[in-house]
Amino acid sequence: MAHDHETRGYDDKKADYLKRLRRIEGQARGLQRMVEEDQYCIDILTQVSAMTKALQSVSLGLLDDHLSHCVVDAARAGGAESDAKIREASDAIARLVRS
Amino acid sequence: MAHDHETRGYDDKKADYLKRLRRIEGQARGLQRMVEEDQYCIDILTQVSAMTKALQSVSLGLLDDHLSHCVVDAARAGGAESDAKIREASDAIARLVRS
């Protein structure tokens, strides 16, 4: 399936996603420092939970953008493409819920 | 509560945790590249799910190490310290399950 540039659901929020992902990258580096400095397991776990929540929030944002743009467009176009997009979105939601 | 170096539950697996966290940091950078290159939302979501799973697996490892060392030691010492450690571990588990 070809996906050309104009259809990215997150297009107008690109800068925001990049900022959030850079912060998440920083959290991953912070965790390495904590382990290197032998910090307390529970304090590390607290940071891992914060990072997981930040990542989950990125997922939910991307999924919302995807439904609002790609899925809505496909639904309007109709036919097999519409069904395929819904299936793909449902699979992504299932992976998200189970991860 | 003072936590001296010798009691870190993850001590003998430090190198392994650092390796896993570096890989997770790399995943965060990979996600930024995907967003910059306008890659497809669902493909980005798939990578976010993989990264979340990797992070969750680090959590579960740290928690197991914590139970095996810190909690077991505290249980043997007994008293208020034992109760406090169990409470702290239960709270960490709850944050993990809810994140």
Added chain:
Amino acid sequence: MAHDHETRGYDDKKADYLKRLRRIEGQARGLQRMVEEDQYCIDILTQVSAMTKALQSVSLGLLDDHLSHCVVDAARAGGAESDAKIREASDAIARLVRS
């Protein structure tokens, strides 16, 4: 918002959902029996996990039906109704991911 009968996304799978929910109800009764009989905590927890998974699978099914029918129909109708349905679906997904 009025929701008339014809638009239920899960309409053709009603019997299947009822069967799964009756099984889940049976699992809740089974758990009570386990507690009454003082069964081992870990065995009870295993059953709770199985029940949670069954419930999660019902959620994912309902969500897929909802996207395939209600959301697709709203997207085709367009306008404010379409936006409202996407928002509502995203909120439901967020509750699901966070629960």
Added chain:
Amino acid sequence: MAHDHETRGYDDKKADYLKRLRRIEGQARGLQRMVEEDQYCIDILTQVSAMTKALQSVSLGLLDDHLSHCVVDAARAGGAESDAKIREASDAIARLVRS
């Protein structure tokens, strides 16, 4: 492994767990009614999320009781039994986090 009656971690909270599980059973029946009455998918999903949260809260309670009693007792007894209990608890936590 024999588990005799006196060692159930949830012993003194049995009545509370039974009450919560009966309420969860009621929620499962309520969901069947909602499906039978063709209620709106999103409203059903909201109820499923509430039920999942209630179930998760039972899990976290049971796990805390288990750590406080069975795991602490095993840690004090020491040896292979202690290791086996920690392993078993960690596995239960992993199932909980992943479900």
